[in-house]
Amino acid sequence: MVETLAEDITTEVMTVNIGPHHPATHGVLRLIVDLEGEVVREVKPVVGYVHTGIEKSCENQSYWKVIPFVERMDYVSYFFQMEAFCGAVERLVELEIPPRARYLRTIFLELNRIHSHLVWLGTTALDLGAISMLWYCFRERDRILDLFEMATGQRMHTRYFQVGGVIEDIPLGFEAKLREFIAEMPVRVEQYEALLDRNEIFLSRTKGIGIVSRERLLELGVTGPLLRAAGEPWDLRKVFDYLAYPEMDFKIPVGTVGDGYDRYRVRLAEMVESVRIVEQALDGLPEGPYIADDRKYVLPPRSELPVSMESLIHHFKLVTEGYRVGPGEIYYSIESPRGELGCFLLADGSAKPARVHFRDPSFVNLQAFRDMSVGGYVADMIASLGMLDPILGGVDR
Amino acid sequence: MPDAPGLELIRGEIEGDHPGAVLETSFDRDQAALIVEPGQLLEVLSWLRDAPGHGYRFLSSLHAADYLPAEPRFGIHYELLNRNRAERIRVKAMLGDPPSGELPQIDSCVELFPTAEFQEREAFDFFGIVFRGHPELTRILLPDDYVGWPQRRDFPLGGEPVTFTYNEHADG
Numbered sequence: 001m002v003e004t005l006a007e008d009i010t011t012e013v014m015t016v017n018i019g020p021h022h023p024a025t026h027g028v029l030r031l032i033v034d035l036e037g038e039v040v041r042e043v044k045p046v047v048g049y050v051h052t053g054i055e056k057s058c059e060n061q062s063y064w065k066v067i068p069f070v071e072r073m074d075y076v077s078y079f080f081q082m083e084a085f086c087g088a089v090e091r092l093v094e095l096e097i098p099p100r101a102r103y104l105r106t107i108f109l110e111l112n113r114i115h116s117h118l119v120w121l122g123t124t125a126l127d128l129g130a131i132s133m134l135w136y137c138f139r140e141r142d143r144i145l146d147l148f149e150m151a152t153g154q155r156m157h158t159r160y161f162q163v164g165g166v167i168e169d170i171p172l173g174f175e176a177k178l179r180e181f182i183a184e185m186p187v188r189v190e191q192y193e194a195l196l197d198r199n200e201i202f203l204s205r206t207k208g209i210g211i212v213s214r215e216r217l218l219e220l221g222v223t224g225p226l227l228r229a230a231g232e233p234w235d236l237r238k239v240f241d242y243l244a245y246p247e248m249d250f251k252i253p254v255g256t257v258g259d260g261y262d263r264y265r266v267r268l269a270e271m272v273e274s275v276r277i278v279e280q281a282l283d284g285l286p287e288g289p290y291i292a293d294d295r296k297y298v299l300p301p302r303s304e305l306p307v308s309m310e311s312l313i314h315h316f317k318l319v320t321e322g323y324r325v326g327p328g329e330i331y332y333s334i335e336s337p338r339g340e341l342g343c344f345l346l347a348d349g350s351a352k353p354a355r356v357h358f359r360d361p362s363f364v365n366l367q368a369f370r371d372m373s374v375g376g377y378v379a380d381m382i383a384s385l386g387m388l389d390p391i392l393g394g395v396d397r
Numbered sequence: 398m399p400d401a402p403g404l405e406l407i408r409g410e411i412e413g414d415h416p417g418a419v420l421e422t423s424f425d426r427d428q429a430a431l432i433v434e435p436g437q438l439l440e441v442l443s444w445l446r447d448a449p450g451h452g453y454r455f456l457s458s459l460h461a462a463d464y465l466p467a468e469p470r471f472g473i474h475y476e477l478l479n480r481n482r483a484e485r486i487r488v489k490a491m492l493g494d495p496p497s498g499e500l501p502q503i504d505s506c507v508e509l510f511p512t513a514e515f516q517e518r519e520a521f522d523f524f525g526i527v528f529r530g531h532p533e534l535t536r537i538l539l540p541d542d543y544v545g546w547p548q549r550r551d552f553p554l555g556g557e558p559v560t561f562t563y564n565e566h567a568d569g
Contacts (some may be wrong), residue, residue, distance in 0.1 A: 047537065047538065048536075048537060048538035048539060048540070051538040051539065053547065055523075055548065056547055056548055056554065057554075059550075059554075060554050091426060092426065094426070218454070218455060219510070219511045219512065220511055220512050221455070221456060221457070221511075221512025222512075234480060239480075239483045240483065328425055328426060329425075329462075330426060330428065331428065331457075331458065331474075331476050331485070331487065333457065333458075340457060342457060342458050342476065344458065344460050344474065344476075346462050346464075354462070354463075354464075354550070355463070355548075357458075357460040357462070359457065359458035359460070359476075363515060363516075363519075364512060364515065366515070367511070367512065367514060367515050396538055397538070
């Protein structure tokens with residue numbers, strides 16, 4: 001009797017619902033899983049629980065008011081969202097941004113990449129039982145947020161990038177504080193490695209887990225660290241010419257087999273490369289204006305308002321109506337911490353965009369989740385999800 | 398990006414194999430686009446993917462846009478990428494609004510590019526564009542019982558009932 005019961009438990013397929021409110025799903029993601037014993041036979045991600053219609057809302061805002069909206073899509077990599085949108089508008093109106101702005105944007109993007117990877121490392125290691133990692137990672141993350149606060153006034157959702165450049169120059173003392181951070185960060189990464197690389201549990205839960213072949217990943221449109229971990233050296237920062245990346249010297253870390261462990265190694269190595277980029281950008285930071293001098297798109301400096309009638313008119317028109325963008329469409333893509341982040345913008349000649357669409361890397365990468373988990377244990381599915389690093393705010397928009 | 402003459406060469410080559418497939422080309426702000434006949438979309442996509450010397454094998458993004466009041470009003474955009482040459486090309490199929498009650502239709506490209514599965518569902522969800530041959534064309538971000546196609550330009554902003562009615566009476 002007992003034997004037949006035991007047989008039934010292992011052969012019967014049982015459908016289990018995980019989420020949407022579950023700490024291991026890294027946000028509001030629901031998984032419908034068919035289990036045969038402990039083995040995953042089918043998994044279907046259900047998304048949309050934090051859909052707030054941001055793309056539709058953007059169509060009702062003038063261009064400069066869209067920036068805070070898009071920042072709230074992928075709430076961990078907000079600088080990237082801003083860059084995708086501002087870069088797309090700049091390309092539509094053919095506005096050149098000054099060199100100092102290009103370098104400042106590069107610095108903040110790379111700091112944001114480190115920040116994003118730290119959030120990923122802390123939460124994923126937490127899922128895999130290495131609880132103390134969360135505190136170490138969030139300690140360094142907090143220092144990055146302090147830097148953001150110092151330069152922009154906000155810790156998250158900074159609205160720092162503007163069409164034409166950045167809103168303000170970096171303050172006095174910022175450089176010293178940033179140099180202190182970049183001197184320390186590589187040491188911290190080594191400490192994370194020391195904590196995890198000899199952790200038997202972490203190794204056995206990541207090695208050989210969630211392997212998807214490089215060809216299949218490309219078919220599924222997967223980009224970013226997931227693709228690089230499978231051995232494909234594809235990075236938009238190297239391939240396309242944007243911001244200060246062509247002038248930077250950095251490597252693209254790649255993995256070999258593309259399991260969870262490779263994904264972890266690639267992201268750690270990327271943090272060190274990002275530190276190198278920040279350092280080079282800080283060394284080579286050009287003097288000069290931090291925002292373009294085109295008064296049709298860029299607010300005049302505050303000091304001019306009481307003395308120049310023309311500046312006052314420009315300021316008034318830009319704030320009340322916003323600027324008009326001639327009809328056209330553009331697709332601008334950058335390398336976000338999760339892969340290719342693209343912004344499609346359709347302008348109809350008015351002061352509001354006719355369509356804003358974000359090609360969110362988490363949304364596309366999530367399609368590979370089925371390939372990663374089917375045939376493995378349910379516990380490995382959770383590990384794969386952590387290694388996939390989806391941000392549900394970006395998925396659902 | 399292929400440059401403007403390069404785009405015309407591609408168009409000429411496609412015309413040779415599939416006459417009438419490319420309706421127009423556009424080269425704007427350094428971005429090349431082919432506007433194709435919706436009925437021959439799959440032929441053009443698979444040609445761009447497989448023809449020797451081209452190999453736009455990676456579909457970066459698939460999205461829809463509503464060009465109201467232009468006619469045909471819906472545009473489906475396929476951002477193709479050639480990773481070896483680091484070149485992008487946009488394929489655009491324009492769909493008209495069929496008589497009332499019907500939804501515009503186009504062939505699904507999931508067979509050619511599996512990455513399109515979620516993205517075609519998203520375009521269906523927000524614009525009501527039916528992708529023929531899609532394995533599971535259901536709403537993806539909106540609730541299954543949602544009525545309407547909210548990203549269309551003639552769909553009003555706001556005005557729909559709010560799910561949370563906690564202080565409905567207090568506000569009058």
